[in-house]
Amino acid sequence: MDLIIKIRGIIRDFPLGQEVVKVLKGIDLDIERGEYVALMGPSGSGKSTLMNLLGCLDTPTGGTYELNGKNVSNMTEDELAEIRNKEIGFIFQTFNLLPRTTALENVALPMIYAGATKTQRKKRAEEVLIDVGLEDRMDHKPNQLSGGQRQRVAVGRALVNKPSIILADEPTGNLDSKTSSEIMTLFNEIHAKGNTVIVVTHEEDIAAHAHRIIRLRDGMIETDVRIK
Numbered sequence: 001m002d003l004i005i006k007i008r009g010i011i012r013d014f015p016l017g018q019e020v021v022k023v024l025k026g027i028d029l030d031i032e033r034g035e036y037v038a039l040m041g042p043s044g045s046g047k048s049t050l051m052n053l054l055g056c057l058d059t060p061t062g063g064t065y066e067l068n069g070k071n072v073s074n075m076t077e078d079e080l081a082e083i084r085n086k087e088i089g090f091i092f093q094t095f096n097l098l099p100r101t102t103a104l105e106n107v108a109l110p111m112i113y114a115g116a117t118k119t120q121r122k123k124r125a126e127e128v129l130i131d132v133g134l135e136d137r138m139d140h141k142p143n144q145l146s147g148g149q150r151q152r153v154a155v156g157r158a159l160v161n162k163p164s165i166i167l168a169d170e171p172t173g174n175l176d177s178k179t180s181s182e183i184m185t186l187f188n189e190i191h192a193k194g195n196t197v198i199v200v201t202h203e204e205d206i207a208a209h210a211h212r213i214i215r216l217r218d219g220m221i222e223t224d225v226r227i228k
Contacts, residue, residue, distance in 0.1 A: 003066075004164055004196050005031035005054065010063035012049050023049045025219040026063070031198070033164075036191045038207035039200045041216035048169070050216065051200045055088050055167045056080045068164050085113050089158030089166045093173035095150045097142045097157075103129060103149075104138040107156040114161055128156040132186060148179035155186060159195075166190060168199045172206055184209045 012024040024046045031037055041047040052058040053065060056072055059080070065073045072083055084090075097106045108125040116124070129138050132152040142150050151171065158166055168187070172180035188209060191197045199210060207213050211228040214221060 001030075002033045003030050004033040004035075004068055005029065006064075006066040007053075008064050010050075010053065010065060011061045012046075012053065012058070013061045023219050024053075024060070027219075027221060029214070029221065029224075031196065034191075034194055034196055036187075036197045036209070036211045037199070038210035038213045039198060039216070040202065040207055040213060041222075042202075045216040046219040047200055047216045051167065051169060051198075054165075054198065055090060056084045085110055086161060087164045089161065089163040091151070091154050091158045091166065091168040091171050093170040095142070095154045095174075097150060097153055099142050102139050102141055103134060103145065103153045103156075106142070106153050107160050110157060110161050124160055125156070128160050129153075131159070132156045146179070147175050148182055151175060151179075151183050152186065155183070155190070159190065164196060166195050166197045168197070170201055171199060172201075172203070180206070 007027055007029040010024055010027040014021045014023060027050065039047050039051060049058070053060055056067070060073055063073065064071060067083065068087060070083070072080065075083065098109070104122070104125050107128055108121040111121040111124060126138065129135060132155050134149060134152050134156070137145060137149060142153070145153065172183055175183060184206060187197060187199070199206065201207050212224070212226045215223045
């Protein structure tokens, strides 16, 4: 079994005044390389906290997290930043694009942190934009693009460093149903190329694209079902 994610006994507590809020209460989770997983759960179930831990944006209070064979549970902030840039491609509901830069420059951005040359960045960013269907929009700025096109730029930026995992948080939350469907088709294509995809969503029709649905409730995994 080729595990890309191995989580054991993950706990995440948040201090709130004199109280301690226990958000994740001992989660065990294995995700294999190349899986397509949807993470679901009502508000307050812990799914966003778990996503932040999976994305190395946060560290657990207890337990261990191995990503690609590396224990990231106790890494320093700098080490986590490097892991995020190399191993994880993030896609957010709000796109998070830089408004004054072109689609090409937005996509190339993670490669600057990875130390790629200008020529390498341009070549790879062009490849990725062609892959996501934006070959004729490379020089457009975000305000010249539709919501769906902006999300495609965000998907391209997530793919540019060839990460181990694509982590998407409510990726269609700001899109109409037709555009949502187009973006989810794009996710299916990304997964078909061998990428590990994890989508956090509260929408059943979006989760239905995944091959496995994990539902959280009250900081625990309630159900974990393979559907394809």
